[in-house]
Amino acid sequence: MSEDSVAEIRDLRVEVGGRALVDGVSLRVPPGKVVALVGASGSGKTTTGLALLGEYPAGARVSGEVRRAPGAVGYVPQHPGAVLHPALRVGVLLRDIARAHGRDRDDLRQALADARLPEGEALLRRYPHQLSGGQQQRIVLAQALLPRPRVVVADEPTTGQDPETKRQIAERFAAVAARGIAVVLLSHDLDVVRALADEVLVMRAGRVVESGPAERLWRAPRHEWTRRLLDAEGVPPADGVGRGVGGVLPVGGGGVGRGVGGVLPVGGGGVGCGVGGVLPVDGGGVGCGAEGVPPVEGGGMGCGVDGIPPADGDGIGRPVLEVRDLTAVHGRTPVLRVPRLVLRAGECLAVVGRSGSGKTTLGRCLAGLHRHHDGTVLLDGVPLPRSLRHRDRERLAAVQYVFQDARAAFDEHRPVLDQVARTAVRLRGADAHAARAEALDTLARLGLTGDLPHRRPGALSGGELQRAALARALLARPRVLVCDEITSGLDTVTRRALLDLLAGLPADRPGLSLVLITHDPQTARLAQRTVVVEAGHVTERAPGPLTVCCEVGHKGSRVKSLEGSEAVVRRLGRHRRTRRCP
Amino acid sequence: MSRGRFVLGGLVVAVPLALALLGPLFAGPPGPRSVSFALGEGHWLGTDFVGRDVWRQVLLGGRTVVVTALAATALGYLVAVPVGLLAALTHARWLEELLMRPLDVLLAVPSLLLILLVAAAADPGPVGLALLVALVNVPDAARIVRAAAGEAASRPAVEALRMQGESWWRVAVSYVTRSALRTLAADAGIRLTGVLYLVSTAAFLGVGAAPDAADWAVMVDRNRTGLFVQPWAVVVPAVLIVGLTTGVNLLFDAALEKKGRARS
Amino acid sequence: MSPGSFVARRLLLGAAQTAAVVLLVFALTEALPGDAAVALAGDQPDPARIAALREALELDRPAHERLADWAAGLLHGDLGTSLTSGRPVTRYLADGFGPTLLLAGLTLALLVPLGFGLGVLAARRAGGALDRLISSVSLAVYAVPEFALGVLLVTVFALRLAWLPPTAVGYGTDLLGHPAALVLPVLVLLARPVCSLSRLVRAGMVDALAAPYTAHARRYGVPERRILWWHALPGAAAPAVQQLARTADWLLCGVVVVEALFVIPGLGTVLLNAVAERDVPVVQGLAVVFGVVTVVLNLGADLVAHRLTPRAGAAA
């Protein structure tokens, strides 16, 4: 190993069943530097990252060299849910790590703070399932930082985080690197990469297609694929969602910036979220008043809300799903209050908010997965059974939910294709053969081709599974599709394609309503309306493209988070530079 | 390695199984009785507690063991698995209590006593005995199933399967049971042995098989007094039973290991 | 549901269960051929004498009346008196309880570390020679009936080597004063549960050790021991704990073979005799004890299982 690297991979090839997951990858990680791996979903980032830890898929044939300096390694896995023991309070492992590495309580507290878990100590007493996706991710991050490792391999450490938290985490990583710790960052989040990376490797189909110092790479990407990756970022959906809803393009004319480029993604004006031109904010739109505040709506709570034009032929515009007086609890703690929320046919609703604010809980309430709640969820004006166990096929099919943790939501014993196809069989009565064909087709449209669908979930990458999970829900031909962070594991190009697909859906399936729970501005931009969840309260609403950028954490402010993070990044950059050259 | 395990388990189980299944074909007619617990005199494994040829009894005595024990175990599981799964998968507390608490009542009565008491009230016959032994095993097995399935039943994968409208059976059997398979196999393998001896003790108490039936477990039990005079009458059937149950368990292990390997 | 109310409800249900156990046992003993009078008459079944005995024992009263009387007494903490000897049932229980508790306690104290230890060890080396050895030996021991094992151990250690007393005959209840006499019974008692427990632990542990959360704890250099016992075991323990509760129950309710083989007059012997004598009040008293023990043990096991599947309440 070279003197100045804490970890090194040379010419790594990992082969499973004759297929190379990773081929010819070389990589050097100098201390105090951030080496980022970017690339398409399924391109081999996780495989490479795990190789650094000396771990390979079962039955893999490995060649090449992997070296690591002795000492602790931190690892932030892509699916934190899988590595958190379901029956142990999250504090147990953290304390064990602290003990194993001679860290004391203060160090632990520090690690929690570094991982942006200020309320950490209270969370330590919780079981993993009592944490939100983002909180789980920050817990594993804290685990990684706690032993003061020589190198941290962070696989998508920011996917589940809201922009503000993401910014803070990025800041922490910078600080960590500044302490001389090497960071291997595997990420789709180019903002974070851009903000942190000293060196970037771009991967595709198991190979490193381009690598080099970050600045150079951003400035002058050489490889075609890199360029596509960078270009795809921030490009608006190829086609407006609005098309289905009265032909109004939802995206403002203003070029949606390449995030960091400083261009604000603020839509120009014509945000066509309304149905038939009516902005949903007024009338019977999104009735998300604060607690106790009666819905801003004129005409009572009925579904045929006044002020909304009658539905057109397809029923588009008619409220499909309505939430009334919903209070969801975990144990005895109320975690979500929604006095009123209406979702219309053909509409796309984004749900944004800080990590742990209750977005997933909202989605699960709609889907009948979280039955501990008061209030009602109405489908076509008829209350839906609280638990999906009591929903019949039709109603199950009507409201589908795509799980935030795709890996946990699959049966690890059966091939993905079988599982995806079952939806059509069970919920639509399709015959097995047709269901398989349809599943294959849908999966292919999501970029999952070849033998991939025939593998078991364990042999799929995070992003691939995420898409499979979406396919599974789509096969139900739902009327309401709740997508919980379905783009978090996708590279810009794939995400783009996926969003295009989603955007195109209403065309194929008139009346399909989407609820997109997301932290990703680009994804949220797909929506005509945005709901902000803050600390369990649905506190803000505004036309889609605007709110996405809201920094929710700051009361009332509408600072664009991306800009904010950009600012931070710049500042960080300076900071680091100064630190390095005293 | 895995193959080696299969071979080991297979070998250990093959002898008793072959004897059990084919033995009766070779048993031939009963010879005259001799003194009980005699050695020699044309009986190459000696005689048993009533002076019959042990080898002939061994040849005859496997089938009932294998059939009754397997049937009773299988039967017990046939009830216990659905009950345990239902309890694990339901949200309705009352349903779980309704399923499990009455079974707990059965647990408080020692199984032999239960068999004795029920059998004394009405002679159940061999089939009835298998049922009874199965029944005695249900509460116990159901609890293990419930415990083993509990964790798997609360995984998001199950939620996802429900979301897909999967039938209860499919969720329960193809996912939850499969996740708990290793534990269930271990339990079943052990239960098999317990059942075997329960049947034989019951026979001695006058339930089911005749107390001098040709049955390995009955032989072990009834010939025990002669252990020091004529050990073969106990040792041979006992070794066969040991082989049978150990072999079955090792085969389970091997099969699961292979599967585990195929998966990960 | 909070654990407190869970326990309270289960205890309430437990009272009902115990009542059900008592009823069941009463019904079954009543259904048995013969009664205390017949049993007392033994091989002199003079019908006149049986009739007289029946009258003396008040067995001629209807069953429900006797049960009601007995239950009324129970409410005052009175378990009644034995039909056969006229002594209070509590004395039967008290006499039998000591040895049983001692045996059960000792066995459990050894069983838990041994069963879990062997199971974990086998799981760590799953598929290896050690695993095979542990599995084969414990399974083989399991398949050997208790009496045979007992006779074997006695022959070797008591009669051939004369290291230990062959039985506890004549030691009465003072078993603690003769610890050597406890060694063999405890060994025999251990033989089977060790196997069943370790097999279940092994099964659970093989899965738990292969789980990603275990691998994750390893990555951070958490000591192997800690990983085994704190990180892997909880995922594997629920069935094993159920099994353990069953074993404890079995140890308390009737380790008849061992009691007979080593002449330890515990509850199992009391039960067998009482059933043989159709001594209904004693059988009933034992049913209460067994009912309560079972309820408490099962509740304990369920609480552990509950604790080990915290997600159960939240999942859809």
Next chain:
Amino acid sequence: DSSGDTDPKNTRRGGRLRAAFAGGGASETLDPHKANLFADAARAKALYDKLADFGADLSAQPRLAEKWEPNKTLDRWQVTLRQADFHDGKPVTARDVLHSYRRIADPKQAFRARASLEPVDLDASRAVGDRTVEFVLKRPTAEFPNVLAAFGAYIVPEGADDFDRRPVGSGPFRFVSFAPGRSALFRRFDDYWEGAPHLDELEIVVANEESARVNALLGGQVEYAHELNPTTARAHQGRGQIEMVRLRGSAMQAFCMKTDRPPFDDKRVREAFFLIADRKELVDGALSGAGQIGNDLFGMGYEYYADSLPQRTQDLDRARALLKKAGAEKLRVTLDTSAVAAGFTEAAGIFRDQAAKAGVTVDVRMGSKDSYWSDILDSGTLCCYRSGAMPIEAHISQRLLTDSTTNATHWRHADFDALYRQAQSTRDKTERAALYERMQRRLYAEGGFLIWGFADWIIGTVKNVKGVEANAPANTLDWARFDKVWLA
């Protein structure tokens, strides 16, 4: 040989003998009148005395009674007590005897010995002075001494009713401690009328499992183990570790046919069954050879036994012919058995196979062992049967008369009853013997008891136990008699 050596020169005084018996669990008492099991009898024998007891040939031997004298009509007996003391120093008197017998006969208590005392009119009986009792009988009873020797007819001090605390008797040992179902400890009673025992202490411990008794014996935890398996005896015989004492003729083994029910109401069928049994095979198989073959008569070796009758052997052809004559070809009967006594289930299985050779199908039915005796008394047609030692007269009176209480063969014949009554009113012993022989011939020819064997009772002792009498069927005087035993 450990038995029979009673030469006082060789005896040694002192030591504690621990004797293991199968027992009755926590319900055991020291109330001698409640005695039911062998362990009860052994404990009672140590603590108490009867007026008489049975010798090896089951004739009554005087014990506390010094002598007995009937009147002419044999319905009034004068019994003189010997000079003997209870453990508390008080003498045994006629009043104690009457108290004990009245206690036994109390209808409320339903003690086992009550049936044996049935001939005695206790209200009319009285004490004639301190040491003489006059028993008034309801009818002539030539065999009245058998009543005095009856199982459980022990003499306790007047007024004694609580035997849980410091029971007092006149037996060779006095009470020290007792834990029901576990052990009873006794100490030598120095003023015993027959001379103090050799042992200092006697402890009777309970071990229900046979192998436990053997192991305790082999391991030196007990010196005497009662009721061992023939197989165990075979395993240890002559090995030099322990001594085996076989008490011959202790238990009659039989199948019992209900003579008033088809098919056994036809005496040809009964005879056919007598001929089906291969007694040697039964003894070898069911008793492991530890016994003698029987000749369908009770009491081999006892007083009045008709040993002139030819030994019956298996004759399947004749049996088949008899069955044919009786129209009972392809006969199918159910044989009731149970694990209530050693050898029962085995005998049933063996007999089933033997019967099959004569074309008779026997279905063996296992019954509950706790209620077996009462069940077979009136139900079924064929069952396994066993009896401990008792005088032949008692066997007849309890089991073979029209008004017998435990007439398991339903043998009810007025002429037979008359014969018995005649015997009881006959003073002359040889005449009586002739009458008994007539009765036995009848039973031999057409009775309901298929008595195929007499089992040995096997006792194991360690080598230094001396004075254990071998010629003493179970329940007789010298059986379980520890005052004559010493530790060499």
